[in-house]
Amino acid sequence: MRIALATTEFLTEKTFDGGLANYVFRVAESLITFGHIPVIFVASDKNEVLIFKNIEVVRINEKQFTWWFWFLNVLTLFRLNPSLLFVLRSYRIKSAILKYNKTRKIDIAQYTNSMSLGILLPSKIPCVIRISSYQKLLDEVYGHKQTFRLWQKQFLQDLMLKNSQFIFGPSKKIGDFISKKFNKNVEIIESPFLVDKSVFDETILNEILTKTSQNPYLLYFGSLTVLKGVTDIAEILNDFFEKHNEYYFVFVGKTIDVDGVSILEILKEKAGKYYDRIIWKNSLEHKFLYPIIEKADLVVLPSRIDNFPNTCIEAMAIGKIVIGTFETSFEQLIDNNISGILCKPANPQSLINTIDFALKLNNDDKQKMSQNAIDRIEKLKPEIVVKKLIDYYKTVIERNNNHQSV
Structure with missing residues (x-):
């Protein structure tokens, strides 16, 4: 399988810090050992394709603004700027994946839920959302006062999860919360780890x-x-x-x-x-x-x-x-x-x-x-955990194919 891993962080980026970037890298490395082809699509500050430790990385300039981005920002006096930035980033990633898919078929795309990256998904490709946090829970713990800017982030994440057919994540606690709130099945697949x-x-x-x-x-x-x-x-x-x-x-x-x-x-x-x-x-x-x-x-x-x-x-x-x-x-x-x-x-x-x-x-x-x-x-060895992830990918692809054939 050729698997697109869409992310807001990766080891190639100046801003990367910890969890998500390392997770994506570990999964990509493990997928290669199982004979699959991972391709990283990461929000970046420039457009380029590079090879990082034998992994193809497609960097997408998230700040390459479109006419509609500026038009809607001016029309709303920039009050919707947080939402529009999230939507623009998602649009850029989606466009890059669809463009890539024209020449090399992508079997499935995995999106991070960070910054509601999966708010716009490529409809022609089976997609899964990996849920690693939930914005409203974070804001409650931080004690953030509800503002319109904060509400926009929460709204987009909720909309993304409502519209997502396939969701998985490593945390049983957050998975159970999302499952009950959105009446969705959330598959629990823990993250791979191997210390060197x-x-x-x-x-x-x-x-x-x-x-x-x-x-x-x-x-x-x-x-x-x-x-x-x-x-x-x-x-x-x-x-x-x-x-x-x-x-x-x-x-x-x-x-x-x-x-x-x-x-x-x-x-x-x-x-x-x-x-x-x-x-x-x-x-x-x-x-x-x-x-x-x-x-x-x-x-x-x-x-x-x-x-x-x-x-x-x-x-x-x-x-x-x-x-x-x-x-x-x-x-x-x-x-x-x-x-x-x-x-x-x-x-x-x-x-x-x-x-x-x-x-x-x-x-x-x-x-x-x-x-x-x-x-x-x-128990988090890649040969155990990533095998479960690959099986999940195959199930999603099969269900997606069955749905399209109906």
Whole structure:
């Protein structure tokens, strides 16, 4: 099969950061090993076709505006600009896929739900939507005030899901929510993962160990946002350092301001006199990141909401004890107190109690939990997960053909 993977992020783009881009790359690599032909269609800043690690990538300039885009924007005094940008991006991707299909037949197209990319689907090609989040849930957790701009994003995503015949995703929690809300069958297919320890580079780790004077540290990695529970970590820092004066707390990832205030400043302010025990590194390549994960005593990921968190998967694959949260999709990966530990979301007291509990575990219990974590992620090997995805593609193609023949 030739499979189009339509996405808003990929490793070729300057703006790529984590989850979605890495997922698309892993799926594409795995599809090749199964004898299929993936083609990436990614929203970009230029039009070009290139080969990236044996994968064909079609980059589409999402900012190449059309006459109707400007006409409708002016007509509505730019009040519909967020919606029009989403629709334009989807239109560009759809046009590129249809153009490609004229010379090389595409058997199926997989779209990300990010930015409602699948609002306009090519009708001549079977399509599936991979749901990795739901806008209204995210906005509720963030506490965003409802505005017309926000409503537009929510409306487009709802419209896309209502009109989509085939939807799948990795998260049972989000899948169940979408299934009930839209009365749709949502197939649960977890994301593939395989850690490559052969490319570990300890350069950044050694910098961190120099700053900690070889003392132990806890680790958070991923985007530093309210949604991921970083402000909840901030609330416990002073108490944590009071109890555990030998520890440091390392943060790795891009920072996002909270109400105009740097989240790093919030962390340091909450840490009080222990502010110098906070170490931050910007987003890192996996070869630098994995040694930092491996050396951490605990990985702390207290998300308020999540999908099928790559951060949790990566840490568990290396055998780390992860502290996640209940009712946020972590329980799909973590069997509490067996393959990791869960605390209540948005609850700093529960978080620090859980950290204290984890640090008091004896070595035997830690080793058992570590091995259980590794065993869980073994189930995400591409030969297991991507085979299920390929079977799903075949089912969708068959149903689509049957529908067209009626």
